Amino acid sequence: MTAPIPTKIHYHKKARELELTYDDESHRLPVEYLRVYSPSAEVRGHHPSQAVLQVGKKDVGLKNVEPVGRYAIKLAFDDGHDSGLYSWDYLFELIQNRETYWADYLERLEKAGASREPLGIEIKQL
Template structure:
């Protein structure tokens, strides 16, 4: 989902709700989503989270309290959030934001399954030396 697919809905409004840790997105097709910052952070499209190919994903933990401290527009197709844990390399295209919003329930279920399979807790601190990945990026 690197770019905007032809005919895809585009955002008509983006609102960062820092207190509730929610990104509210309204799309041109009438869909509206309230995407938790934590969901965005654990499913960041960056290589630091997704790896460089299938099966290389790095399970993110300890992101429940993460904030978006800045939301930078990237052309007419994406935004780049800067998270309070220092992560800032993910470009969230409109298509990807729509995917996150529309599939929140299954994404959360998948995340819970991955946590259980790895034997780690959602709020476990990430090991900066390798382990589960780096929490600073």
């Protein structure tokens, strides 16, 4: 089964959430969630054993959302990460599995003794 295609995509900057609207429903995904589950090789690796746990991403935001053909979007995060294409199938998978994936992420952070909190001094470009 192919995932539905959003009819509207809106970034809520203050809430740091990406809203995906479909014909009959709408879903808001936190940018942090999208960042830690980036489909890029930099995050996922080329094999599950190569995946890199993303830490300190609690306050990450988006700089840009760009359509890629008719099948995906490319997200540019304000921490400099901008690789990986979020296909409609992958975005719908993230929506459907949000609670499970998020719980898994928090468990992996805890096991690693890591945190969602950014390290050091945050510097924002204007």
